Amino acid sequence: MVKRALSILGSTGSIGTTTLALVDRFRDRFDVVSIAGGRNIDLLAEQVRSFEPAVVAAGDEAGAEKLRALVPDFGGEIVCGVEGLDRVATADGADLLISALVGALGLRPTLCAIDAGKDVALANKEVLVVAGELVRKSAQKAGVNVFPLDSEHNAIFQAMHGQNRSEVKRIILTASGGPFLHTPRAELETVTLAQALKHPTWKMGDKITIDSSTLMNKGLEVIEAFWFFDMPTDRIDVVVHPQSIVHSMVEYIDGSVIAQLGIPDMSVPISYILGYPERLPLSHLPSLDLVAAGTLEFHAPDTDRFPCLRLAYEALGVCGTAPAVLNGANEVVVASFLDGEIAYLDIPRILEDVLADHPRVDAPDLAQLIEADRWSRERARSGVAARV
Ligand code: MG
Numbered sequence: 256m257v258k259r260a261l262s263i264l265g266s267t268g269s270i271g272t273t274t275l276a277l278v279d280r281f282r283d284r285f286d287v288v289s290i291a292g293g294r295n296i297d298l299l300a301e302q303v304r305s306f307e308p309a310v311v312a313a314g315d316e317a318g319a320e321k322l323r324a325l326v327p328d329f330g331g332e333i334v335c336g337v338e339g340l341d342r343v344a345t346a347d348g349a350d351l352l353i354s355a356l357v358g359a360l361g362l363r364p365t366l367c368a369i370d371a372g373k374d375v376a377l378a379n380k381e382v383l384v385v386a387g388e389l390v391r392k393s394a395q396k397a398g399v400n401v402f403p404l405d406s407e408h409n410a411i412f413q414a415m416h417g418q419n420r421s422e423v424k425r426i427i428l429t430a431s432g433g434p435f436l437h438t439p440r441a442e443l444e445t446v447t448l449a450q451a452l453k454h455p456t457w458k459m460g461d462k463i464t465i466d467s468s469t470l471m472n473k474g475l476e477v478i479e480a481f482w483f484f485d486m487p488t489d490r491i492d493v494v495v496h497p498q499s500i501v502h503s504m505v506e507y508i509d510g511s512v513i514a515q516l517g518i519p520d521m522s523v524p525i526s527y528i529l530g531y532p533e534r535l536p537l538s539h540l541p542s543l544d545l546v547a548a549g550t551l552e553f554h555a556p557d558t559d560r561f562p563c564l565r566l567a568y569e570a571l572g573v574c575g576t577a578p579a580v581l582n583g584a585n586e587v588v589v590a591s592f593l594d595g596e597i598a599y600l601d602i603p604r605i606l607e608d609v610l611a612d613h614p615r616v617d618a619p620d621l622a623q624l625i626e627a628d629r630w631s632r633e634r635a636r637s638g639v640a641a642r643v
Contacts, residue, residue: 258283258284258285258286259284259285259286259350259351259529260285260286260287260288260348260349260350260351261274261278261285261286261287261288261349261351261352261353261529262288262289262290262343262344262346262349262351262352262353262368262373263275263287263289263290263291263343263352263353263355264291264340264343264344264352264353264354264355264356264361264364264365264379265291265292265293265353265354265355265356265357265361265378265379266290266291266292266299266302266355267292267293267295267298267299267302268292268293268355268356268357268460269458269459269460269521270353270355270378270404270521270525271290271292271353271355272298273521273522273525274353274355274525274529275287275302275305275306276522277522277525277526277529277535278306278529279305280539281529281535284529284530284535285529287306287307287308288308288309288310288346288347288348288349289308289309289310289311289312289342289343289344289346289349290302290303290306290308290310290311290312290343291311291312291313291339291340291343291344291356291364292311292312292313292314293313293314293318294314294318296313296318296321296322296325297325299311299313299318299322300322300325300326303322303326303329303331304326307331308331309331309332309346309347309348310331310332310334310342310343310346311329311331311332311333311334311343312333312334312335312336312339312340312342312343313333313334313335313339314335314336315335315336316335316336318335319333319334319335319339337360337363337364340356340360340361340363340364341363341364341367343364344364344365344367344368344371344373345364345367345368345371345373349373350373350374351373351374351375351376351529352365352368352373352374352375352376353376353378353404353525354368354375354376354377354378354379354382355378355379355404356379357379357381357460357462357463358379358381358462358582358586359381359382359385359579359582359583359586359628361379361381361382362381362382362385362386362624365377365379365382365390366386366389366390366393366621369390369393369394369397369399369401370393370397371397372397372398372399373399374399374400374401374402375394375399375400375401375402376402376403376404376525376528376529377401377402377403377404377405378404378405380405380475380476380479381475381582381586383478383479383482383483384475384478384479384578384579384581384582385578385579385582385583385624385628386579386621386624387478387479387481387482387578388482388618389620389621389624390482391482401483402528402531403479403483403524403528404521404524404525404528405476405479405524406457406502406503406519406521406523406524407428407429407476407480407502407503408476408479408480408483408484408503409502409515409524409527409528410501410502410503410504410514410515410524411426411428411480411483411484411503411504411505411515412483412527413515413527414503414504414505414513414514414515415484415505418505418507418513420484422507422508422509423484423486423490423505423506423507423508424490424506424507424508424510425486425490425491425492425505425506426480426484426486426490426491426492426503426504426505426506427492427493427494427503427504427505427506427512428473428476428477428480428491428492428493428494428503429493429494429495429496429499429501429502429503429504429553430467430470430472430473430493430494430495430496430556431454431455431456431457431467431495431496431497431499432470432495432496432497432554432556433454433455433467433468433469433470434450434451434453434454434455434468435450435451435468435560436495436497436554438560439560440559440560443560443599443600444598444599444600445598445599446599448592448593448595451464451465451468451592451599452464452465454467454468455497455499456497456498456499456519457499457519457521461593462586462589462590462593465589465592465593465602466563466585466589469561469563469599469602469603470556470558470561470563470564471563471564471566471567471585471589471602473493473556473564473567474563474564474565474566474567474568474581475567475582475585477491477493477564477567477568477571478567478570478571478578481571488568488571488572493556493564494553494554494555494556495553495554495555495556496551496552496553496554497552497554498548498551498552499519500516500517500518500519500543500545500548500551501514501515501516501551502514502515502516502517502524503515516543516545517543518540518541518543520540522537522540523537523540561603562603562607563585563602563603563606566581566603566606566607566610567581569610570610573615574617575615575616575617575618575619576613576615576616576619576623576624576627577610577613577615579619579624579627579628579631580609580610580613580627580628580630580631581606581609581610581631582628582631583627583628583629583630583631583632583635584605584606584609584610584631584632584634584635584638585602585606585635586632587631587632587635587636587639588601588602588605588606588635588638588639589602591639596639596642596643597639597642597643598642601639601642605635605638605639605642606635608638609631609634609635609638612634613627613630613631613634
C-alpha cells in the first residue's frame, strides 16, 4: 500500500483535528508532511510531537516563537504568516492538501498548492466562492483533483460515483435549518449570540455556525456546488432537513434520486477523500439507526426569514466579482456579530446594501478578486459603523 502524504492548512481547527484523528487511526496509510495552525499554539505543539511534520506554520511570529520554545527538539522548519501558509501548502513530498482554513485567507495557499501539482481536499468553501473559475482553470491546467470535504458536496460526490454526469438532472443540497428554523421573523430581531451559536446537529467553528443559522452557509454551498459540479444555478436546489441524516441528493434524468445518509460526523466525508477511491473502515463510529432517528422531515427554505440564501443565489446569478463581494462582506458582518457590535438581522441588511452598491467586474483575475474582497470588507465595515 502506498502511503498518502498530507499537508494540512488549519490543523488545529475542527476539520484539521478530525483529519489528524483519522491519520492517527490509520498510521500505516498516511504521513503528515506539513501543518498550519492558528492561535492555539499548545495544540499545534502537541500535533508536532505526535505527527512529526517537516514543516509547521503558526499564525504569526509570536506564535512561532512560543512554538519553538514548546518543541525545542523539533528538527523541522517552523514558519509563520501568509508565507508560512504557502510553504505548508507546497511542502515537498506531500500529494494531498487538506485546505481547511476559515474564510478568504485560504485562497492564495490553496492556489499555490494546485500550481505545485498537489491534489486538494477542500473544506474551506470560501476558496471556491471567491475564485471558483480561477480554481477550476488552475486545477485543469495543473492536472490535479479538487475533492469536496464539505459534507453536502461530499455526499453529492459519492452519489455521482460511477454515474454518468451528463445524466444528472439536478442536485439537492440539504440544510439543517439551524437553531432558528421555527423562530418567527419578529423574534429574530432580538436573538442573542449564545442562541445563534447553538447548532442543533453539527459541531463546527463559530463563523460557520453563525452562517448556518442565517442560511448563508447554504448560500455559499450553492455557489460552491456550482463550481464543484459544473451545474447551472436553476438545477441546484436547497431543502431544509433538520435531522441532518440525508447529507444531500442527486436526481437523475430517469427520476431516480441517489442520496448519501449517515450520522452527522465529519470523520465520514473526510475519510472518504483520504481513502479515495477506497473506503476506510470507521468501525469506531455507531451505525446509522434509522428506527431511532424516527421521522425525517423536509421543508422548503424560507427566504423571507433567511434572506442570506436569496442573496447568495442573486450573487451567483450576477457572478463576476459578486460572490467574492458577498463572501468578504459576510466575513466582516459575522465577525461584528460575534463581537457583539451589531444585531442578528443587521447581517442580511448590511449584506443587501453592500451587494447593491458593488461595481461588478466580469471574468475577474486574481488581482481583481482581491480588490473586490478588499472593497467589500471596507464597505461592510462602514455598514457596521453606521449601526453601532
Ligand atoms: Mg456543509
